[in-house]
Amino acid sequence: MxxxxxxxxxxxxxxxxxxxxxxxxxxxxxxxxxxxxxxxxxxxxxxxxxxxxxxxxxxxxxxxxxxxxxxxxxxxxxxxxxxxxxxxxxxxxxxxxxxxxxxxxxxxxxxxxxxxxxxxxxxxxxxxxxxxxxxxxxxxxETIKANFQRGKNPGNLPFGYEFDKLTKTISRDVEKLSVVKSIFDAVNSNDFKTMRQLTDYLKDNNIQRDEKPWSSQMARNVLSNPTYMGIRLLNLSGEVLKSRYDALAIVTESEWLTAQEALEVLTSKRKPVEKEKVTFHLENLVFCKQCNEPLQPKKGMKNKESIHYYSCRTHQIKLIKSELENQVLDSCKQFFQELLKTHLPDFHQRRRNEMSKTLENQIDEMEQNLHKLNQRLERKIEKWLNENRQFKKEKLEADLLNLLQQIADEKERIHFIEKEMIELTQTIEFPSDNLDIHESTMRVYFRDIISKIEVEEHMMNIEFKHPFLSTKEVLHTRVS
Known part of the structure; x- marks a missing residue:
């Protein structure tokens, strides 16, 4: 201590x-x-x-x-x-x-x-x-604002100016400002497309900053600063103050605005070319039967057009992506229709009934617990009303807050389970023969019902996530 x-x-x-x-x-x-x-x-x-x-x-x-x-x-x-x-x-x-x-x-x-x-x-x-x-x-x-407006404190000055704290005046460096004027003239009289073209021009014409070449950022900072047309801006906590310093101007307002238009062109970012995004829906689901290795997603060219395919390089298997996936999708639809002919709908309904009964029991237990919590709350409130000692009253207040939070939590849990029960009572419509699978959900769909796909030279075997069903088909899709 x-x-x-x-x-x-x-x-x-x-x-x-x-x-x-x-x-x-x-x-x-x-x-x-x-x-x-x-x-x-x-x-x-x-x-x-x-x-x-x-x-x-x-x-x-x-x-x-x-x-x-x-x-x-x-x-x-x-x-x-x-x-x-x-x-x-x-x-x-x-x-x-x-x-x-x-x-x-x-x-x-x-x-x-x-x-x-x-x-x-x-x-x-x-x-x-x-x-x-x-x-x-x-x-x-307020002091900073007043000093800025009176010219006593112009803020941070750009390249070519200096502030004398003793005389409270701004001095101009003629040599440096002539360099800045050359940059404005270069931008306003040439059709540059990029900042790189501008900096190369300055380098080729020996227009330097303190005997060093101008970088794109330094040139951009100079061209965008309104001080060079005699206007000083000060950003103070989000408020922008503006003050005229005509004695500082080296370009006219028209020349400065022209430079801003040119600068907008020089600094505009080209939109990146969006690459084609291709999803291989059977990735890590389709395997080579001979080596038991997953077929790898590949991109190639055929008849001067790009194609996407699944490949096993070791055993020379190349299967066109779209055709293979469509063939697997047709098999999946057939598999699902076969399931509907079994006792699946009845089994599903029995399962829903069991879940509903379980949820009802949970709600009963929660409502009993909620009743007990409310009884405790009533007793605590009565004690609090009759308690005169401050320290005991504070302790009871903490207990009351804790009980109120428990009650709110229990009500929230009951509400959540009631929503689940409502969902269970809604009618489930099993898909018809025209089962439509959207491209965006195809990957998830395959993984929900397919365990593994094995392919060899001319055959494909699909193992579904059902202990008694699988299918063998002749493969028609191949990259020559």
Whole structure:
């Protein structure tokens, strides 16, 4: 068991430095005669944008609290733990569960109390903390907007410009901007089809960037930046600000728009040619009788047209895919019709009746259990109404929630079984002689009723998933 300290400094607010928080924690620990055994630090980490898991120091400390290693925590203020209300409440619940003593080192920070009134205070504080964080962000955002509009902070400048923080002015690099102008001229005066053609042109004409060739991405970034026509854009949390800087323009608005049209052509992706998708429905079902190896799906050419076939290279078997599958399908239909002439429909109905009876018994058991749960619920509610002790009332509330969840689950299970029973009562229509199998379901259909297909030079043997039925046929399908 040990005492620890946690320090955090925000990414966008430089107040309350780590060193200041450390000194405050040490002073407080001296006053309470506690030795700080370990420090957890998140430097330049936002408590609003980062999740608990993304904050290494906080996550590590909470893990040790959960394992029972920590008894006391020194921290400057609540907002150091979290700026997000839900994150803060999650941390508070863990501190409460482990009864960790939290020592705030800032003046006027209300101490944490693990009581019903204390929980209400922490709930209110969580909302205040989050709102304070949001107000800070709003103030910073407004300052950034104002500085951008006044030209005090133009944001990240593109190739050819630099910002002097002392004079608050933007300087132009004439040599670099002449290179950029050459790129705009090249795009607007040539009929390039791809970015590769553009970069090759720049390389051939020795138009370089800092003595290096232009890549496609670098050229694209330059051509698409409106700064070169005197307009600066700033994307601030989804809001796009626009400001004119006419002194920065090296191309006219018309020239820039023409370049955008050309850039759209250069960066448009060609649609990939869709390959023909062929499904071999009998794959791993059809075998060579001699070697007992599955026939492999293959693609070839016949009379200058592509064909698909099943092949055993060892024994020179090549069977055209479509003809073999159609022949097998005809055999499957015949097999199914033979089944219908047996006692299959009667057997199926008996099986449905048995399943229906089983489901009825399950519903009876569940309804009895549901009745018992409701009786327990009534007794618990009565106890809760008559209970005056707060800790007992809280325990009963937890039991009530658990019972309500059990009742809901049991009702859901009953509803599910009732749906199954309705499906069992629906009339089953067995297929007629004109059994239609769609191409998309053929693979599943074959695997449902076929165990194995063996082929040799002129014969095919189909073993169905029925102990007494199989069929032998003469093979007509072959690749010459």
């Amino acid at each position: 040990k005492a620890v300290a946690y320090y955090r400094r925000s990414t966008n607010i430089q107040e309350n430095s780590i060193e200041m928080q450390r000194q405050m924690a040490r002073n407080a620990s001296y006053q309470k005669a506690l030795l700080i055994d370990e420090e957890f630090i998140d430097d330049a980490v936002s408590g609003r944008k980062k999740t608990i898991q993304e904050r290494e120091g906080l996550s590590s400390m909470l893990s040790k609290i959960e394992s029972g290693e920590i008894t006391d925590v020194f921290v400057y203020k609540r907002d150091r733990l979290a700026r997000n209300a839900l994150d803060y409440l999650q941390i508070f619940q863990l501190l409460k569960e482990k009864q960790v003593k939290v020592h705030f080192t800032a003046e006027n920070e209300i101490p944490i109390q693990y009581s019903p009134a204390g929980e209400l205070i922490e709930l209110l504080m969580a909302g205040i903390i989050q709102r304070e964080g949001e107000q800070i962000v709003e103030r910073i955002s």
